[in-house]
Amino acid sequence: MKHILTITCIAVLLLSCSTDQDDNLDPGKAPVAITFQFTHNWDDVLVTNSSINNSIFTNAHGETMTITRLRYLISGFQLIHENGTTYNFDGYKFTDLSTPESYNFTPQSNSIPKGRYTLKFIWGFNADTNLDGAYPELNSASWNWPAMLGGGYHFLQMDGMYNVNTMAKPYNFHNGTARVSAGVFEQNFAEITLNTPITITNSGLISVNMNLAEFFKNPNTWNLNNLDTNLMPNYQAQKMMQANVQSVFSLGTNTP
Structure with a gap:
């Protein structure tokens, strides 16, 4: 199902973009700016x-659960135009569930032509960007992964x-x-790819849903009685999380 952005222009978000890219896709028309809005749910x-x-x-294995802390990191946002650009x-995007202001992400360099796109992003950091001590904000948030x-x-803390x-x-x-x-x-x-097409006609929000229940059921049904704590050095647990995150995200309803 196509998702349509017909949203009042947010002028303060409009920044310059490559003239060549704009002209190639939409000559003579002003570019638009995007904010990514994340919502969270359990089913x-x-x-x-x-x-x-x-x-x-209640997770797929039947354990009842509470959340005392949820923080996660996403990077490498891409919008891919239907012509391949x-x-x-x-x-x-560093999100803390306790801080609603962190649910949205507005890139600093943010200007694209109108058109039809698909969305891709990276869960965590890739090999080129996951560098020790490189991000002061994350250092101060005690977000570092142990050197050992x-x-x-x-990429994720859920407690x-x-x-x-x-x-x-x-x-x-x-x-x-993974060690x-x-x-x-x-x-x-x-690498997360949301294949549902997004038709962007104006500046505004692209909404992404994060279904936390999927971390515990697809494709690996998670048994917390066996895998509850000390998961960071557990190679198999880390690879199970990597597999399960593929179904966590979906495109939401874009709203003004």
Whole structure:
């Protein structure tokens, strides 16, 4: 289903773009600017900052869960025009569920022609950008991934309690570089492609939904009774997370 952006121009977001790229796609027409808006849910239940420590969810394996902390990182945003031209957006999106202001991401260099696009981005950082200590904001947020586990940065921190209706236990669902063995590491980012076409006719929001339940069910059904804490050095757990994140994101309804 096509998603249509017919949104009032947000003039403060309009920045310059390559004249050649604009002319190739839409000669004589002004470029538009985009903000990426992320929403969070657990299947059909909306998840917001008010859900922290308050809502109880049930994963695919049947464990009841709470969320006490959720933070994640996305980078490498791209919009690919139907003619094959790719528009890259600099920067990264660091989201903290407790801070609603972090749900949106407006790239600094942000100006594209109107047209029909698909969206791609990187879960975490790729090999070229996942560099130790390179991002002051992330350093101050204690987002670093331990050097002994490959270094760089976390992709995800999801913490809480499970089996909350019986005997509650903590879980720490943390994702980043995968440690194969002592001194041997494997890149663990994921390339996410949302193939639903987006027709962009004006400046505004591209909404992306993040279904947290998918981390625990597709393709790997997650048993928290076996995999609850100390997952960062666990190679198999890290690769399972990388596989499961592929189904977490979907294109949402674009709104003014």
